Amino acid sequence: MQQNEFFTSRWGLILSTLGIAVGTGNIWRFSRVVAQNGGGSFLIPWVIFLLIWSVPLIIAEFALGKSTRLSPIGAIGKTAGKNFAWMGAFITFVSTAIMFYYSVVAGWCIRYFVSAFSGDLFNTANHLSYWQQFSESGMPVFFHLVAMVIGGFVIYKGVVKGIEKANRFLVSSLLIILIILLIRAVTLPNAIEGIKYLFTPKLEFILDYKVWLNALTQNAWDTGAGWGLIMTYAIYMKKKEDIALNAALIGFGNNSVSLIAGITIFSTVFALSSTDAMMQISQSGPANTGLTFIYLPLLFSKMSDSIIVNTIFASLFFMALSFAALTSLFSMIELATKTTMDFGLSRKKSILIVASAGFILGIPSALNMKFFINQDWVWGVGLILSGAFISFALIKYGVDKFRTNIINGFGSDIKIGKWYNIIITYLVPIEVTVLLFWWLISSTTWDPEWWNPFHAENLGTCLAQWFIVLSLFIMLNKTFVKNVLKNEN
Amino acid sequence: METIITAVLVIGTVWGGVIIFIRKAIQFEKSKKEIPE
Numbered sequence: 352m353q354q355n356e357f358f359t360s361r362w363g364l365i366l367s368t369l370g371i372a373v374g375t376g377n378i379w380r381f382s383r384v385v386a387q388n389g390g391g392s393f394l395i396p397w398v399i400f401l402l403i404w405s406v407p408l409i410i411a412e413f414a415l416g417k418s419t420r421l422s423p424i425g426a427i428g429k430t431a432g433k434n435f436a437w438m439g440a441f442i443t444f445v446s447t448a449i450m451f452y453y454s455v456v457a458g459w460c461i462r463y464f465v466s467a468f469s470g471d472l473f474n475t476a477n478h479l480s481y482w483q484q485f486s487e488s489g490m491p492v493f494f495h496l497v498a499m500v501i502g503g504f505v506i507y508k509g510v511v512k513g514i515e516k517a518n519r520f521l522v523s524s525l526l527i528i529l530i531i532l533l534i535r536a537v538t539l540p541n542a543i544e545g546i547k548y549l550f551t552p553k554l555e556f557i558l559d560y561k562v563w564l565n566a567l568t569q570n571a572w573d574t575g576a577g578w579g580l581i582m583t584y585a586i587y588m589k590k591k592e593d594i595a596l597n598a599a600l601i602g603f604g605n606n607s608v609s610l611i612a613g614i615t616i617f618s619t620v621f622a623l624s625s626t627d628a629m630m631q632i633s634q635s636g637p638a639n640t641g642l643t644f645i646y647l648p649l650l651f652s653k654m655s656d657s658i659i660v661n662t663i664f665a666s667l668f669f670m671a672l673s674f675a676a677l678t679s680l681f682s683m684i685e686l687a688t689k690t691t692m693d694f695g696l697s698r699k700k701s702i703l704i705v706a707s708a709g710f711i712l713g714i715p716s717a718l719n720m721k722f723f724i725n726q727d728w729v730w731g732v733g734l735i736l737s738g739a740f741i742s743f744a745l746i747k748y749g750v751d752k753f754r755t756n757i758i759n760g761f762g763s764d765i766k767i768g769k770w771y772n773i774i775i776t777y778l779v780p781i782e783v784t785v786l787l788f789w790w791l792i793s794s795t796t797w798d799p800e801w802w803n804p805f806h807a808e809n810l811g812t813c814l815a816q817w818f819i820v821l822s823l824f825i826m827l828n829k830t831f832v833k834n835v836l837k838n839e840n
Numbered sequence: 841m842e843t844i845i846t847a848v849l850v851i852g853t854v855w856g857g858v859i860i861f862i863r864k865a866i867q868f869e870k871s872k873k874e875i876p877e
Contacts, residue, residue: 391846398853550847596865603857610854764868
């Protein structure tokens, strides 16, 4: 397929792709998981899995998008063989299903930014009840609509005027805001205690396999590797553009943002918390919201005696969170839009369908937290399967051939060695298998009726929903091939 | 002591990696300017 629109420069591509990787998970999930897994003890495996999960899969995604110029259905079908186009459809579906509820999350962040900026957030002393009143009202639907309209508009404007322009502004602003917040946080009295906790390793945690699995999970969910999103943006990279160096920059850049956010949150909580700081950071709350929407607003209100200063810092924090959420949301909308375009529709028609469906199918998550948790669980774990399908496509094609001809092909700045073959052929499949079994088997222990597909978070619901989607896509494989790969030999 | 070693190791690898890769990217960008689109 002839590709006409490209990112204008390497930096436009990098900032846009960093926008995919940097999301709310860097800010709220990372700090909580670090706190629950022994601080510094977690960071060591977290860096190791950056190297043996995230970066190799980001390289694979860049190479698949650049070489095929097709969305995941076509990219996987063309690389692994036409019988496997359904795997690309599954990758697309998982990220699209996440888009439905992620737009709700982006809406929450926008609402809290508005609330902090207007001063309304500090008119209450009970932030739990403030959150409950908001989340149990119809307001999340309105803010979900706002997020979807912003996202839809950016994608409608196209790659250069929409995705690149928006990400250049939002990602740059996000990085500046995070650095301002970091400087403020580390200069608070007692902030050093938080930093000490963050970087102190404890032997009993390093030897605990669960810490390692959580570190792998954080990399799988947080870097955007294996989601099909980077693959979609890579469609718009110029032929002379490099793959490996850009991929490394995205992986390391994403984890750098997590570290900045982690240092900021640990410093703030340890400096301002009057109760047990660790307990506060570790608290998950509904859908991981406890720390961000309930506890941090309380801490911001205590930051100084000046309400103006507190308002500024709370507004900056929620603005950063909104920017992080929106830039990731753009890529999910673009993935679904590009897939629809690959079926022959125009960008205008595709975005209309995707944004409307995204809004309607996100409403249940906006109104019902149990539904939200269910979708987050089923498709969050589904991402591990997506990573496996990408790795399978490379193995089927021939990892060495893929590395030599595509990754190290025209435009490559740095050459990737044979270590890449070992990671994709052996390590990624092992990581996928261990991670899948661990999550699915763990889920049988927290629900006595683990087989019940109508429960929010258990094995039954996961397997049932995957089975429905996978069976449907396997049956539709010929249709995918006929429509998406019609011009390919 | 182990706190400082971990901090240097983690921050050095992650942030150090970003700095090295950005410098490399700038170098390659200069040499690629001559290649047609």
